Amino acid sequence: MSPIITLSIAVNALRRNAMRTALTALGMIIGVAAVIVMVAIGHGAQSSIEDRIRSAGTNVVTISSGSNAFGPVRQGFGNTTTLTPDDARAIAREVQGIDYISPGVNTRQQVVSESANWNTQIQGAGADLPSIRAWSMETGAFFTTQDVERAEKVAVLGGVARDELFGAGADPTGATIRIGSQPFRVVGVLARKGQAAMGPDQDDTVVVPYTTVQKKLLGITHLQNITLSTSNGVPFQTVSDHITTLLRARHKLPADAPDDFSVRSLEEMASVLTSTTTTMTWLLASIAAVSLFVGGIGIMNIMLVSVTERTREIGLRLSVGARDVDVLLQFLVEAVVLSLAGGAIGVAAGYAASRAVSSIMGWTAVVTGDAVLMSFGFAAAVGVFFGFYPARKAAALDPIAALRYE
């Protein structure tokens, strides 16, 4: 029997029981749609995390002094004061594949404007930090290399700090603020970045030259961190190894001593986060796959009912010359058509639901090709798997008994 005929027999049989077919397919539809929505939400979470990390700057490497604490922030009281501006200069000079480098010293201070005051993070940085972090300016300009060399008392405000000190949307360029007891001239406002993937609000900050923090605010000569960006295509590991070797030599560390600094990349952090969300995605998808499985059992159930109900039809087909394999294929194809049709509608429903979820809940939901292929393939497999038993039952019927079945 030709495949086209087998297919048309199956489709006709399903059409004859439209209501039942629709309800059975519904199990499949819900299953496939659930898998697609879950995977889409998972992928959405993943890509939004990746976006956030990218917004913090790609190819960014952070060298932190002293502790192995995660992230660049080290709260005062550090015993290690070994990381110095000279280290930064040496790295810039000797390590290949570095685009920009910015030494960093942070503190937390009360900042006072004419009308308000606000406790915020003071980031001491080099003039190249915006290039590393891919920051842009809302108004004004970032401070310059000269400002850094002269330890000028100039400040660039983050969006939140500006709102708190001058009111939302105000342009404070040229105004004067006090940090601690020192007056600073505001030279610009950073464009908003949003909440960082980890750590503090990137907009709740005041950026000043690191030299100014060292000399005017903290009175220290060491650094807390060095932020740098690598050139495109330069592997993090290579840069990290060079920096480690260089700094160990400069800090005169014996071979068995641990590093008195740590080198981390945002990419590295990103991969940890991405693998976490991947795990979550699979977890959600496998929970959803349970409903696909239940849908498959629904198909098997209905196919069994259908075989019993159509016993006389099977007997008739056998009497006009159908072979057992023809009957087997007929019911198997019926189950597969049912599950694939359910799968196709499920893909559409899943796509629609993903769109709805992203617009109503405000989540990013990304429907990917492999999720569609996977759930569709799974639906076909469910059809074959759960269709086989009823189909075999049908094919094993004795023609005489089947014809006489009441």
Added chain:
Amino acid sequence: MSATPVIAVRDLTKTYAVGEIEVRALRDISLEIPRAQFVALTGPSGSGKSTFMHLAGCLDRPTSGSYLLNGRDVSHLSKRDLSLVRNREIGFVFQGFNLLPRTSAIENVELPMLYGTPVPAKERRRRAAAALEEVGLGSRLDHHSNQLSGGQQQRVAIARALVNKPSLLLADEPTGNLDSRTSIEVMGIFQRLNAEQGITIVLVTHEPDIAEYATRIIGFRDGRVRLDRPVQQRREATEELRKYDATGDALSA
């Protein structure tokens, strides 16, 4: 070749095991049915007439004995080969019509052509339409079975049995679900097919008057042939129909 009987059985025996008891449904049947004969198998239920028909129709295999269908021994064929024989050589008509529900008449008739040797869709439709024409349903090709009367449904079933041009037509109580007048009409179709196309017909019935439309009666009892005689005064469907209508008119008048 024309001398080869359509059915030739020798010492045909069929035994069923029902639990621990052995039921001998057929005991050493030997008979021949030549081409173009119209045979009625009669007998009470359990007499073996249905079992004989199932064996003749290649729906089952005998426990022992031989069965030559058109000279070919089919008693030891595999299940697959038997389906092919059923497809090509045998047409079945059942008491309950066995039409596919919610399916048009022509699609029902096309059914046997979906199996066995592939027939192109156009050819299938042409042959199915011709077969329906043959049984007087040329104007109802696209009617669904539930839109047809019992007699019309049985005629669709006859068209389905004929569509692959079988050498043997087997009818199992074909008038069992029909009223008297429709029964006569259906028997008329059988008589015409038998006379005009020389189709060999084997009919199972327990109604003596239906058996008299055939040319030969074979009576079964307890798994054996107890009676095998030509029909003396054969009923002619056209004549019977005329008589029936006259009486019917007389009754209603």
